[in-house]
Amino acid sequence: MTTKEQLEKLFEPAFISSIGIPKLRELILTLAMQGKLTEQLPSDTPVETLLAEIEEERKALIKAKKIRRQKALPEITEEEIPFEVSKTWIWIRIGNIGNLFNGDSINASVRNNKYTNIKGTPYIATKDVGYGLDPIDYNNGVAIPDSDLSKFKTVPKNTVLICSEGGSAGKKCGLTDRAVCFGNKLFALDEYGGISAKFLLYTYLTPYFQKMFSERLTGIIGGVSIGRFSTILIALPPIEEQQRIVEKLDQLMAYCDQLEQDLANKSDLHERLIHSTEHHLLNAESAQEKITTWQFMERHFESLYQTESAVERLRGTLLQLAVTGQLIKTNKNNWLNSKVGDIITFEYGKGVPKMERLNTGVPVYGANGALPYFAKKALVDNKCIIIGRKGSAGALKFIKGPAYPSDVTFYVLPFSEMSLTYCYNLLLSLNLPKMAKGIKPGINRNEVYQLDITYPSSLVEQKRIVEKLDQLMEFCDQLEEKIKERTQVSGELTDSLVATVA
Incomplete structure (x- = not known):
């Protein structure tokens, strides 16, 4: 079975759960950045040519005094390489594929008095950046007017920003769809040689990149300096394959989005069914209606109550029935x-x-x-x-x-x-x-x-109610245990499939 056939297998029900889809996204990204979702074509421009173009562009920018000459980054050792890639790819440090820099900070009082609710180039702070494929918030009320633009670093459309400090460091990142100024806790990379910015964004989202980023965090708050960030490795394919990878990932991520939406819709309908059933049980106008509703619940307990939160709500319903004398026949x-x-x-x-x-x-x-x-x-x-x-x-x-x-x-x-x-x-x-x-x-x-x-x-009647309630609460315990076991098995199955394919 080919990798692509295995991937199609993983879109079957074993992965279609709230646990499976996030893992599936990780798997897709991992496979993509190993070159397993796209073909390596002989017609692609060799990656060595890309490296030469990167170096040529760097030298031209240094000569034009648009960037400074940087200290050479360490050679890559075999021990650093996290996994093997195609022979047509190459491992390279991120600082060697473009100009890496952070933005500018703005004093809060200056921001509020001078740059709030005016026209200009949007100013993006960490709070305005989402998690990977989430859109950046450009309507935050802060902008830099043309008269002050020379005081700030700007980046053009299709630039990847990534958070460098705090709890969201390495996790918050996004691709600009317009020119922006940005904060000093965000890194931007001006890629050389026509490297795909969207390919870089997808690289940032991979588990291996997140691991390398986390290993470089320092300080109490938790941050990564530009120097340490520049040493992170990325797997670089030819330009043409980068585009094919981005196209494939766009398709698969859109499919994952649809799966999540379908699950959310099913979950919403399921919640409505539970709510309606419990409402009828608590507010039945006749004894027969209550009996009919209860019998329906008994027949479908396990299908109705599939999450721990649903079981917890069931406990509350049973408790209300008990203390209002509706759980057993009472006088x-x-x-x-x-x-x-x-x-x-x-x-x-x-x-x-x-x-x-x-x-x-x-x-x-x-x-x-x-x-x-x-x-x-x-x-x-x-x-x-x-x-x-x-x-x-x-x-x-x-x-x-x-x-x-x-x-x-x-x-x-x-x-x-x-x-x-x-x-x-x-x-x-x-x-x-x-x-x-x-x-x-x-x-x-x-x-x-x-x-x-x-x-x-009657104390006797109180005892009967408590005994019945205890029986039903024990059944709730059993339901919760089954849910936990099912969740654990689902997680183990997912991890096993991820390990097998990746």
């Missing part, structure tokens, strides 16, 4: 209406002084779970519900005890009107994190106390 005459504060008491947790914090003992709980120290004595001997009061405000944890709820928590002890497990699920259904306020989010128990609730007076 609604035995249900009571109340305020939270009428039956549930939120007790304040207590802090453990630093001198009393131990390496072993009773677990101490904060708003987001167990803390990295222990207490000598328990504040709660048996089971309780711990509620985040500050920080992860509203987060709930059911503890079987003994425990020490800290001073950033509330806790609820068992009480006669309601089983603690039912109480936990009831509080969970209230979505307490949404009640958090302040810079350091916190919840006020008096506000929670005012919430309306309804619950079965």
Whole structure:
């Protein structure tokens, strides 16, 4: 099977997933830059001729004093070459194929007072550059008027810009479709010998180029100097083949875009189906409608809930059904209406002084779970519900005890009107994190106390509801596990196919 036939295979369903398409893009770029997607034609101008033209153009620019003579870059060693390429290609350092330079910075106050909302040549900063094939934002409100243009470096249409510093270094890059001025954290390359700018852009997007770029990052912020950037290797084919590669990549990337759009459309329809089904279940006007909807969900659980986010939403739906008495047959005459504060008491947790914090003992709980120290004595001997009061405000944890709820928590002890497990699920259904306020989010128990609730007076009925809910939540756990396994297998299959073809 030829490489192109293998590539066609990879467009089949094994790759058509949210994980597969990004990997497929990487594979396509890798294959293209190894010369495996295009033919090497005898009629192509030899790459040695291209090198001679590059050198001739460089010398002419130096003679004309348009560029400075640069220090020779190190010879390429065999150890540096990441993979083999066709004999008609050559490995070369990027600094040897053109004039590499960065742009100019503008003081914020000068930019706002002098270069904002005026006519002129667009000024492009890092924030205006997308990721590879994303368009550059030219309508950012900043431009350089003709009267000041001589003070700034400009580049013409079809110039590749790449971010050199910060979290987006090496990742943000783009091809200009007009003349621009640009910021000092962007590199531009004026290619010699007619090298294709679009070919260079695609090279920047390859995994091997990204790896070489990352290896040259320095500093706390993370940046690459022009000197270090110029030493990166690129695989250079003849000019004619560069054009064929660009044409092939344009076609394949457009196809990947269509695949992603198709997946997004399917996902949107799928979400609408789930939403409609759950809406009917929660708002059914008759018992028969509820039964019919539930039976539909039971038959199609695995096809409906194919993502972890969908399963999480299912949990929320099941919880609402449970606390409204719709999950099992109940006697609604035995249900009571109340305020939270009428039956549930939120007790304040207590802090453990630093001198009393131990390496072993009773677990101490904060708003987001167990803390990295222990207490000598328990504040709660048996089971309780711990509620985040500050920080992860509203987060709930059911503890079987003994425990020490800290001073950033509330806790609820068992009480006669309601089983603690039912109480936990009831509080969970209230979505307490949404009640958090302040810079350091916190919840006020008096506000929670005012919430309306309804619950079965019978502890036996509460137990039946919890048992049914637990069964369904366990089923949700199984669904999530299957999704994770499927995702892992899909990722491994993708990586395996990538390794095989590349």
